[in-house]
Amino acid sequence: MTRNSSWLLKRYPTGMPGPDDFLLEDLPAPAAGPGELLVRTLWLSVDPYMRGRISPAKNYAAGLKIGDVMRGGGVGEVLQSESPGFKAGDIVQADDFGWQPMTVISGKTAMALDPAAAPVQASLGCLGMPGLTAYFSLLDVGSPKEGETVLISAASGAVGQIAGQIARIRKLDPVAVAGSDAKLAWCRSIGYRAGVNHRTAADLADAVAAACPQGVDVFIDNTAGPIHDAAMSSLNLFGRVVIVGTVALADRFGQPDLGLRHLRRILVTRARIQGFLLDDFVQSYVAARAQLLAWYRQGLLETREDISSGIDTAPHAFIRMLKGENFGKQLVKL
Amino acid sequence: MTRNSSWLLKRYPTGMPGPDDFLLEDLPAPAAGPGELLVRTLWLSVDPYMRGRISPAKNYAAGLKIGDVMRGGGVGEVLQSESPGFKAGDIVQADDFGWQPMTVISGKTAMALDPAAAPVQASLGCLGMPGLTAYFSLLDVGSPKEGETVLISAASGAVGQIAGQIARIRKLDPVAVAGSDAKLAWCRSIGYRAGVNHRTAADLADAVAAACPQGVDVFIDNTAGPIHDAAMSSLNLFGRVVIVGTVALADRFGQPDLGLRHLRRILVTRARIQGFLLDDFVQSYVAARAQLLAWYRQGLLETREDISSGIDTAPHAFIRMLKGENFGKQLVKL
Numbered sequence: 273m274t275r276n277s278s279w280l281l282k283r284y285p286t287g288m289p290g291p292d293d294f295l296l297e298d299l300p301a302p303a304a305g306p307g308e309l310l311v312r313t314l315w316l317s318v319d320p321y322m323r324g325r326i327s328p329a330k331n332y333a334a335g336l337k338i339g340d341v342m343r344g345g346g347v348g349e350v351l352q353s354e355s356p357g358f359k360a361g362d363i364v365q366a367d368d369f370g371w372q373p374m375t376v377i378s379g380k381t382a383m384a385l386d387p388a389a390a391p392v393q394a395s396l397g398c399l400g401m402p403g404l405t406a407y408f409s410l411l412d413v414g415s416p417k418e419g420e421t422v423l424i425s426a427a428s429g430a431v432g433q434i435a436g437q438i439a440r441i442r443k444l445d446p447v448a449v450a451g452s453d454a455k456l457a458w459c460r461s462i463g464y465r466a467g468v469n470h471r472t473a474a475d476l477a478d479a480v481a482a483a484c485p486q487g488v489d490v491f492i493d494n495t496a497g498p499i500h501d502a503a504m505s506s507l508n509l510f511g512r513v514v515i516v517g518t519v520a521l522a523d524r525f526g527q528p529d530l531g532l533r534h535l536r537r538i539l540v541t542r543a544r545i546q547g548f549l550l551d552d553f554v555q556s557y558v559a560a561r562a563q564l565l566a567w568y569r570q571g572l573l574e575t576r577e578d579i580s581s582g583i584d585t586a587p588h589a590f591i592r593m594l595k596g597e598n599f600g601k602q603l604v605k606l
Numbered sequence: 607m608t609r610n611s612s613w614l615l616k617r618y619p620t621g622m623p624g625p626d627d628f629l630l631e632d633l634p635a636p637a638a639g640p641g642e643l644l645v646r647t648l649w650l651s652v653d654p655y656m657r658g659r660i661s662p663a664k665n666y667a668a669g670l671k672i673g674d675v676m677r678g679g680g681v682g683e684v685l686q687s688e689s690p691g692f693k694a695g696d697i698v699q700a701d702d703f704g705w706q707p708m709t710v711i712s713g714k715t716a717m718a719l720d721p722a723a724a725p726v727q728a729s730l731g732c733l734g735m736p737g738l739t740a741y742f743s744l745l746d747v748g749s750p751k752e753g754e755t756v757l758i759s760a761a762s763g764a765v766g767q768i769a770g771q772i773a774r775i776r777k778l779d780p781v782a783v784a785g786s787d788a789k790l791a792w793c794r795s796i797g798y799r800a801g802v803n804h805r806t807a808a809d810l811a812d813a814v815a816a817a818c819p820q821g822v823d824v825f826i827d828n829t830a831g832p833i834h835d836a837a838m839s840s841l842n843l844f845g846r847v848v849i850v851g852t853v854a855l856a857d858r859f860g861q862p863d864l865g866l867r868h869l870r871r872i873l874v875t876r877a878r879i880q881g882f883l884l885d886d887f888v889q890s891y892v893a894a895r896a897q898l899l900a901w902y903r904q905g906l907l908e909t910r911e912d913i914s915s916g917i918d919t920a921p922h923a924f925i926r927m928l929k930g931e932n933f934g935k936q937l938v939k940l
Contacts, residue, residue: 516873
């Protein structure tokens, strides 16, 4: 039997997930059924939405059951294809990779990659889910007009780093919120005009106001929590707030989030707050991917990855990403 | 000197306004300057937005200073016109009536009424600001589709009673939230399908869920507070929440509202929360007024007024409206 060290969900975390919520087990190598691909995992992606998947609470992402193999985005090499569109040796990206060296994915949602076009792991970052999320959340839901100030939380993360650069390309005025001065320095180097360190600011609302002297027109909210409150206090008339992620709530998932409410401010500013889910834009993926790839090949999109090595490190990589300890798109390389 | 008993703002209320926040003084009868009209007040309107006007907090309505005559919507008869479009004897409606028997208003924003078309005070209700608010908040911002469930708070109030009937006319499924069984019975009689009594429900979220078995597609939020929370817990995918008023916060104006936050739910449902201010729709007033008048004359819009008599009662009428003790559009008849 081939050794296939696989991470299982041991229990639903009640607060911030910890290493003990996961269990590493040697499973038999899986076999591809009709329409499936057996794949050797090269890269795994850990993303904030996966916090919702390991919760019994109703969510948009299909939930995992206790004892299931952890699943998420990945890139791998096809070892055996039972799906007509693929053959052994193909490099593919999909959203249903198990956290394991050999995994079986569906041929229906897998996408073949051209390793000559871009590093294959870019399909998990700027050319994949995070890049598309940045693209549609900013340009479609955010409806920005040239010159408007766009505040972006988790600004150096997988989504934020692309959103900030798209804002720069589209002649907007991007302002970063991130958790360290090093992250903010890098954000400035890729085109953010200013930045706020949410861990060291004496008063977060004052810091956002100082960084956004014209106020905030569009807020790409990847975090919720106190950063949301600070942004709301600088929101301009007819401001648009796109709720892309709630990673600041990762430690209290499924429990009520109590705090300041902003309905009066929403009324007075006639703000629009809108929830975002990438799946709703599937009809436009092809065009958006082509635009992102064009920008990437023109050198207009820089990317930064934070790479963790080996299947053993997958839970650690996931947890540090939830805590904001990563610097750039968090990946696991096998 | 003609006696002109006028209500002045004595101080900014810190919580729910009380009678002692206002002062009745005999002022000299005012005189109309160029472009102005001297008017004998027939009706005064008290509306939730006026809570914001007697606060030092930044707001959309121009604030009053301590000692100013209280101002709001009214209907009156022109005694003297210094504005070319009006003459003595005209019946006019405007938003800048003083709380006084004789008042001076601007000819620029006054509107002449045809007493034969509808009772003149309808210009303060179904054919005026509240009716237009119901019209645009539901049909424009709410973007309802036929058959969708529309939950409306303060459902028998000035805005709610019209919103519910427009929803009925447009073949939506209107559900009322109001503060007494008598109000809910009347709401059903004008076309609401079901209702929730927010003062007696054991669990407000459960009561909303039971009244909206298909969930809530559009929520016309006239109150904020716990009713907002209950509506959010039944909100459907792609639900629309229109923040029209925050009367439940009248007792804590300018102070933070603390409680449940719904960002996770907004994300998961891809809800859209949007602040509403009638002024933004001024370009479309003429068409909307014509539609409301047509429905009114066809007998499709019933109205209910709660009338307080005499200038002495103006603060009392205002305060009971803020507390939800009125039943129907609150007016003061002089």
